[in-house]
Amino acid sequence: MQIFWLKRNLRLQDSEPFYQSMKEFRQFGPVLPLYIHEPSLINQPDVALQHQRFVQETLQALDTELRGVGGQLLQVTGEAVETLDRIHQARPIRRICTHRETTQNSQYARDRKVRQWCLENGIELVEFGHNGVVRGAQEALSFPDYFAASVRVKLKDPRGTDLTERFAEPPVAASAAASVPLARGDDKPLRLRGGRRQAEKMLQRFFTVRNIHQYPFQLSSPNTAFEGCARISAYLAYGIVSDREVFQAVDRVVTDGHQRLDQSEFQTLQKRARFFLDRLLWRRQYIQAFETNPRLETECMLAQFNGVREAEFNAVFYDAWTSGTTGFPYIDAGMRCLHDTGWINMRLRATLVSFATMNLWLPTTRVAQFLATQFLDYDPAIHHVIHQVVSGTSTFDGLMVYDPIKQGQDHDAEGAFVRRWLPELDDLPGSAVHDLSQTARCLSDKARAMGLAPYPAAIVDHRVTANVAKRRVNDLQKGRQDSGHRQMGLL
Ligand SMILES: Cc1cc2nc3c(=O)[nH]c(=O)nc-3n(C[C@H](O)[C@H](O)[C@H](O)COP(=O)(O)OP(=O)(O)OC[C@H]3O[C@@H](n4cnc5c(N)ncnc54)[C@H](O)[C@@H]3O)c2cc1C
Structure with a gap:
């Protein structure tokens, strides 16, 4: 029997592991599509309930799709090696086909354990690369070549075919839904749905x-x-x-x-x-950067930054930033929008991170960890690298400290976004929502009716803190080796 192991590759279309395992079912045996709900992953601090729900919606849709072509998805709760071993005892596995992931270090360690277990049990493990990302000494295609090759490929979609004879009957029972531990946090009412x-x-x-x-x-x-x-x-x-x-x-x-x-x-x-x-x-470049430098999940790219912001961690600032109560309307509106939707645009993400790591001098990895739980699209490989770029702890060129007031004036000139997410400021007309002398202690009729407290005064002087941060970051960066990397899209 073969396993088609679904991890962060939750599709049947344009899926090499699915296609190959199906194609070679006579040689390697029928195929069991498997998803493992791993408690060690679910309990990680960067995994949140919104991610889990999104994945569950996707798995349900995948099961329906698989049934449409004659199979079904087996979902089991447990750690990867122990689950695979249990299945192997019930029915010998000859081959596992999956994607090679560039993701959290814990999952990289999990994959190593699986590789070792496969070796010990004489099971072939085929990990297909994707996203044009290479591991080890392999050489990556240039982006134009990768793009050109990608548009030429005929993408495979199994829908509409009857593949019943190629699927294996599940040799173990599916786990009850109740056995899956719940990830932390609340779900987000306005997030996108999975599937x-x-x-x-x-x-x-x-x-x-x-x-x-x-x-x-x-x-x-x-x-x-x-x-x-x-x-x-x-x-x-x-x-x-x-x-x-x-x-x-x-x-x-x-x-x-x-x-x-x-x-x-x-x-x-x-x-x-x-x-x-x-x-x-x-x-692709960010994912490749993380693939070759996975320690960015927990450490700064420039080691001289490690521990610097941590030593001055200010819990009051952190709480104000995470709860959207810093007294900077554009920042707070962005954060509160994120709380409900799980998404904000790239520029606003960079503005939030710049404010946290420069104006509030909060540690980069702590900021990244919190936002990981807030972004539905959290992709460790992209996320951690961009945080390092914005907070100045990377070897990427150029440092940009975003002015939280100017960003609001430029991108929400009439204040519609701010008023939508900060009911406290509902009575302020037009661009007045960006004037800190008017927003401090403001309480609209609407907010009063909702039982809200007045909007806070700004917690820092953003010009002074930006200047201090720029000087400190520049001093710490002195003597760094120029990596030749240019900042990607943040200027
Ligand atoms: C601090 C910070 C953290 C981020 N964390 C993530 C993350 O965890 N996961 C994630 O997918 N993106 C992340 N991004 C990048 C970007 O903000 C999102 O990809 C984008 O906003 C997603 O919305 P979209 O699909 O509508 O993108 P669009 O603007 O429509 O772009 C299309 C696609 O291009 C890619 N893309 C766009 N901008 C970027 C970028 N700057 N860097 C890398 N890829 C990009 C994404 O795959 C995106 O889906 C982060 C950006 C910042 C500044």
């Missing part, structure tokens, strides 16, 4: 000539980004869609534009498509 169908809806919604055309003008403001961005990151993070599917969607838009637009409009479209693809290029 392949939801992912496909997002792809269909976004990838049109019109949206790609407008994308560069929509992504920086939270008022436009919810509609104007692709909103596919959580589906990519859990492998519900592959990056190759996204590349092909971009390619289809460009082909469509070529047929419909005049030359100059088409050239503009091409530029905008490239602008969008740059983001997918950064995505």
Whole structure:
């Protein structure tokens, strides 16, 4: 029997491990699709209930899809080696096919244990690379080559075929849903839902000539980004869609534009498509950076920063920042929006992190850990590297300290976003929500009726703290080796 092991690769479409195991079922035996609910992963501090629910919704949809082609998904609660061993005792496993992950260090350690167990038991373990990321001495394709190869591939989709004879009957019983430990935190009422169908809806919604055309003008403001961005990151993070599917969607838009637009409009479209693809290029670069430097999950890239912010940790600042009560309206609105939706746009993420690590001097890894629980699309490989870039603890060039007031004035000029998420400021008109002399101790009629306290005064002087932080970061960075990396998309 073979195992098709689903981890952060929760799809059947464009799935090499699924395809290969199905194709070679005569040689290696029938295939058992397996998901393991690992308590050690669920209990990690960066895993939150919203992630778990999103995964569960996806697994339910996957099971339905598998049943549509004659199989079913076996879900078991337990640690990976112990679960695989139990299955192996019930029915010998000849081969395990899965994806090679670039994710938390604990999962890397888990994969090593599985590899060792496979070796001891004479089981072949095939780990397929993805996202164009390479391990060890392998050489990565350049992004243009990787993109070109990806759009040429004929992506496989098993839907509509009868594969019944290729599936194995589950040799052990599925675990009861109640046996799965609950992850920490609350679910988010306005987050995206899991499942392949939801992912496909997002792809269909976004990838049109019109949206790609407008994308560069929509992504920086939270008022436009919810509609104007692709909103596919959580589906990519859990492998519900592959990056190759996204590349092909971009390619289809460009082909469509070529047929419909005049030359100059088409050239503009091409530029905008490239602008969008740059983001997918950064995505791959960040994942590769984490693959080669996994200690970034817990340590700063520049070792001289380790322990520096930690030594001055201010719990009052941390609580104000995490609860959206710093007295800086744009920061607090961003945080409270995140609490409810699990998503904010990239610029606002960088602004929140810059404020926390520069103005409040909070430790980078602690900030990253908290936001990991808040972002539905939390992808350790991207997340930890970007935090290091924004907080100045990396070897990436350029340091940008975002002004929390100016960011609000630039990207929420009329204050609609701030008023939506800070009812305390509901009575302030237009841009007055960015004037700290008016927001301090402000309490709108609406907020009073809701029983809220007045909006707090600013907890720091943002200009003074920014200057101090810039000087300290620059001093600590002195003498660093230039990595040749450019900051990706944050300036
Ligand atoms: C502090 C911080 C933490 C972040 N943490 C994560 C994370 O955990 N997971 C995650 O997927 N993204 C993360 N990002 C990157 C980016 O904010 C999100 O990918 C993006 O906002 C997701 O929304 P979208 O799908 O609508 O993206 P779009 O703007 O529509 O972009 C399309 C896709 O390109 C990729 N992408 C876009 N911007 C970036 C970027 N700057 N770096 C890398 N890839 C990018 C994503 O896969 C995204 O889905 C982080 C950014 C910052 C500043």
